[in-house]
Amino acid sequence: MRPSINRPPTPEAEEDQEKEPTLQEIINIKLIESGEKERLKELLRERLTECGWRDEMKALCRAFTRKKGRNNVTVDDLVHVITPKGRASVPDSVKAELLQRIRTFLVSAAL
């Protein structure tokens, strides 16, 4: 019975309302709820596969795995391996297309 006294007080419900959701959060919610986020992700995935970006990333992963040993790699390792090159090597056309679509969504969502 005693340990429960040390429990911190339950936060009041009003405290949550004080934290305004940021614009980013609002947009994020709108993207997800409308399904646009999923569509955008699929589009980007498709474009990156078409242009060979995905194969390049996989090759980087394999090279790293060969060096480190198959059973010693973690997902984190691989993410760190491919993130810098991955961000830098997206073709300009692909990036432009996606940015355009996102901007269109922002305008249509009247934000």
Added chain:
Amino acid sequence: MSAPNDDNASAHSQLSSHFFAGLLDSIIVDVASECHRIARLGLDRNLEEEEEELRLSAQARVRVADPSNSGEVNNKHVVDIFGQTHPAVANEIFECMNCGRSIMAGRFAPHLEKCMGKGRKARLKSTRSSKTPQNRYSRGSPVSTYYTYSNSASVNRIVNGTPGPTGEEYADGTFEET
């Protein structure tokens, strides 16, 4: 008037870039996760690629250096890339549509030459065989009369020694009796 729009535009650009980066990171994690899975499950057969390449090239070299192989004649027959051998002369037998004989496929072309009269010999053979009956009829009698004529003459000389009209004693009464 344009200032708020500019702000809006730049805010939009910033937001767009932010969301694009978020999407890209999400896809990067997907790729990393898939590669991790392949690595851990050992699904990548050629992971030790350099070793594999060296091994395969060594094998290929051995095969090329070996003199009794592929393009060269192996035993009796040439072996093609599928490892099949074909005899030098095609040996399927079928019926010639011109003369009806059973012909071996590999000998069909020369056969047709003779059969259908393309060659010199074939043409002569056909002309001779087609004209000989006519010769017999047109020149048949003179030849035979000449024969009987000379026969009787020589027979007379041999038997009687006189070229007299003694032909009547002989069966072939073609000799003129005066």
